[in-house]
Amino acid sequence: MIEIQNIEKSFNDKQILYGISAVFEQGKTNMIIGASGTGKSVLLKCIVGLVPPEKGKVLYNSRDFYQSNREEQKKIRSEIGMLFQGSALFDSMTVEENVMFPLNIQGEKMSANEKKDRVYFCLNRVGLENAGQKMPSELSGGMKKRVGIARAIVLNSQYLFCDEPNSGLDPITAIRIDNLIQEITHEFNLTTVVVSHDMNSVMEIGQNIIFLHKGYKLWEGSNTNILHTDCQELRDFIFSNKLMMEFNKQ
Incomplete structure (x- = not known):
């Protein structure tokens, strides 16, 4: 609270x-x-x-x-986990590296394998388990938001x-992002x-x-x-x- x-x-x-x-x-x-x-x-x-x-x-x-x-x-x-308005992904990093970034900053006690497992647990939760090696430029707006959500929860926030x-998203994608945020909140x-x-x-x-x-x-x-x-x-x-x-x- x-x-x-x-x-x-x-x-x-x-x-x-x-x-x-x-x-x-x-x-x-x-x-x-x-x-x-x-x-x-x-x-x-x-x-x-x-x-x-x-x-x-x-x-x-x-x-x-x-x-x-x-x-x-x-x-x-x-x-605290934060989903920014523009997703704020690092263009030079893969999806996996973007989600792992908070773990590299604050997850000192985790091994490399533990970090990777946590990254892919979060990517799987947002439906992007197969996108880890993609670059942000290869993603749609909705996919970028989902990567942002995965990064926001990777530290067990x-x-x-x-x-x-939902900024910049079409109505259907916006509803999906809304539902994902609510599901993760409850889960x-x-x-x-x-x-x-x-x-x-x-x-x-x-x-x-x-x-x-x-x-x-x-x-x-x-x-x-x-x-x-x-x-x-x-x-x-x-x-x-x-x-x-x-x-x-x-």
Whole structure:
């Protein structure tokens, strides 16, 4: 579980986040949603320790990240897996080498064979067990995302963060990536946090959702009750999405 308490963040005297509090539950796909520029990615960076907030706390299973010493922060970071918006694969490395990269950095106690076994366990889990020797340039967008997921879980992560995981994908591939993220979350009992503005993803996997608008948290709930919200800003966000409108017609 991750708990954030009264997070505030500014850049150059411009406030981006205003007192954001939330609980991201273990074993669920938690989502941070909102329009572009509303503070989603900044909040994610605050949570993972890339950008310290001016105020507030980030608690990983009750461990206060920003009040921890360097060794404790390193331990928490070793438990985090990250799926970046653009997959962020190394172009000069094979798929196998990309997935093994975190093990080479942090898996000091593992033998070479153990690392390779772990890499192919993860590749098999995302359906790419035969792609280990391919280069990123040989992969489709969806395959790159799956490699990114394999790399994110290779260290037996407890926390999985996904920044716009469906960016650049066609609708069918996006649904497959959504389903894979949810399956892995449940299978490994992860605390998963997904940043998205894609209402299709919200309706597909949004078990625990917070909605940001101009830096404020205006709503939280699940995909089972989001369509019945009384929050006008959230309703505007939902129904401005043409795909969501098509969903409601069915």
